[in-house]
Amino acid sequence: MRLTVIGTGYVGAVHAACMADIGHEVLGVDLDPERIAALAAGRPPFFEPGLAAMLQRTVDTGRLRFTTSLDEAARFADTHFVCVGTPQLPDSGAADLRHVEAAVDGLAAQRTGRGDEPALVVGKSTVPVGTADRLARRLRVTAGHVDIAWNPEFLREGCAVQDTLRPERIVAGVRTAHAEARLREIYSPLTAAGAPFIVTDTATAELVKLASNSFLATKISFINAMAEICDATGADVLTLAGAMGADPRIGSRFLAPGLGFGGSCLPKDIRAFTARAEELGLGESVAFLRQVDEINTRQRRRTVDLAEQVVGGSFTDRSVAVLGAAFKPRSDDVRDSPALAVAEAVRRRGAQVRVHDPEAVDNARACHPALQFALDVNKACEQADVVLHLTEWPQYRDLDPAALATVVRTPAIVDARHTLDPDAWRSAGWTLRAPGRPRLG
Template sequence: MRICVVGSGYVGLVTGACLADFGMDVVCVDQDESKIARLQAGDIPIYEPGLKTLVAKNEETGRLRFTTELAPALESAVAVFIAVGTPPREDGSSDLRYVRDVAQAIGGQISGYKAIVTKSTVPVGTGRMIEEIVGSGRCRSFSVVSNPEFLREGSAIEDFMRPDRLVIGSRDQRATDIMLEIYSPLRARGVPIVVTDVETAEMIKYASNSFLATRISFINEVAELCERTGADVQVVAHGMGLDRRIGPLFLRPGPGFGGSCFPKDTRAMASMARDAGARVQIVEATLEVNRRVQERMLGKIESALGDPRGRTVAMLGLSFKPDTDDIRESPALFVLDRLLSRGATVRAYDPAAMDNARRFRPDAIYCGDPYEAAEGADLLAILTEWNQFRALEFDRLRTLLREPSIVDLRNLYEPERVAAAGFRYASLGRADGAPDSQRRPASAIPAGAAFGSEAG
């Protein structure tokens, strides 16, 4: 089956490459000539593990091609996937200008039946908008389908090839049958498929991401409460997650959620509710908590560092999560910006995101590895949970840092282990660690700071 994917950004490129690997004949279209030139030359413009290999493999077989010409790609395609950006407006609503542009272009150029599939994350009602725009063109033979993506940056290929579920929103059986044929490899693997109407499919995506963001904000508030009461958030989250009604995922405290999805989608859902004359107060609270959590992370660093002016901080991690170079709304970028603005020197290292961060704050010092970043710093802060940051050589760090102080905003280490290596150590939702020479006497430890054997 021949497929046209309009938009060769993150979602479009992953979608095109994976559909080609399913055996489809895929043409990816983008109006950005420089991007298409790079893709045709084998240069992948985004960082995603395994994507370069997958693209090269399917280009070699002839199943995946890139072009700036929409009309020829549309002509022979049975399905047209819309995978363009839907950036947020200032009020949090989704800017659908690129979706409208693509719909107008499709409506003006198709001549035979097409299944027009929205892969972009779009608010409820966008499917009907596309139907109206395309229907005003010369062709009346088409169907609009909602097929939201659930791709996590850093594991997008695995998520596409082995998803938890596949959601198809359609108004007619012909379009549904086309989608089921496209995804026949997933059907053969027994992937659950939700077939519903377009509006419900559009809502599933927003409800899913808003719920996951809410879990993150919830456990971050629990972490703050644990710090104030002497409980251990790691054990609390584990105890919660063993309840099958709750489960363990998205219960890890951190510096807040970021990236291209959760902040944008939660704001869009709140905006969508307002437009519908309703409020999603839990989602609104989730956003406010996330903002406050990022401020609290800065406070934890400044509490360990003192006045940032004239001090040096080694920052490990700039991307919003590991295995991506995406810095969009990254909590690490918030901390970086605030520290620099308050007069600190920041020596930063990230395995993938430094080029992007350099465009955001060129005045930081970008280093070649964690140890170069630590050289001469007054404090080391861990902002992103890259695996290589889980195996730092503490003896080496102690000789490089001006002061043996670590603030771990991802809870990568046990406080006792770091303290035994001679560091002052602060993390989230747990007691701080300190070398034996700096420990408070037992009488100074607040009641409830140590675990007893009773189960409450």
């Protein structure tokens, strides 16, 4: 089939390449000519494992092309995936829908339907519940030959290609049998391989993404709240999490204590969900999400305070090495990165900070020019008074603590991600501290 993907950011670029890889002809559309030029040359504008090879392969076959013209997109296909961003509004927690509305209005203005069948606009952007219905009413006024559906994405950065090609579920929020049939045809290579295809109304489809992210955020913040209790009582949060996760009603996934969540999805999504519930007069139903957000943010302050204790109560004239800049491993995304928030807070308290990350140094430097950066772990840790382990890259887990002890000034480390082996590090002469594990101190 012929498809377009409107918006070639993280979701759009991955979706376009994967749809071309399973056999469709795809035209990616974006207003940024530099981004389009890079993608057309087979170069993704961000790091995502497996994407560069797939992008180059599908561009070379001719199944994937890119353009800045919405008019060309309308002439190319009659199924259009909208993958533009929905950032948080600067004056509230609500989602900014300007880019979604502009994409839908632009497609409607082109009268993209062919013959007797209407064009299908498929939203993949994360939006407040009720957005598809509102856009459908708007389209009835501006273009009577456009259908709308919602097909939320559930991508994990670092696993996005796999999540697209082998999804745990495909949710199709549709208003017509025509929309359902077309989406079933598009995704038939994936459903033939066993991917569940869940058909629902558009409101439920919108809610699935927001409810899922809110639940995951709640689970992460819950175990981090327990880490605070563990610090006060002498209990061990990792043992606690393991015992809780053994209960199949709870499960261990996302029950991992640490520095908390960041990135472009969970923080903004729970805030937008809360804002939308308040608009509906149902703020009390999700009031707990404000606590979830607060607990998550508090982990950053707690990590800074713990590190300050380790260096003797003051960061003044101290050298601090930070391992990790991306908000999670296998990504170069630094949006709302807990690691960089901690690094900046430590710098503001008077420390000299050097940051290392396997992939995200360039992005981090652009956003945080006051920090220092190193391309080598040893250089970042040279003469450090404390090392902060803030992003759980496997490269850091595999470090040789004995060798690193010869580089630092003081062998002290704060493992905010709970992935280092305490016995190995302490045997090599290190002081290791970790939130929620007071007995390590």
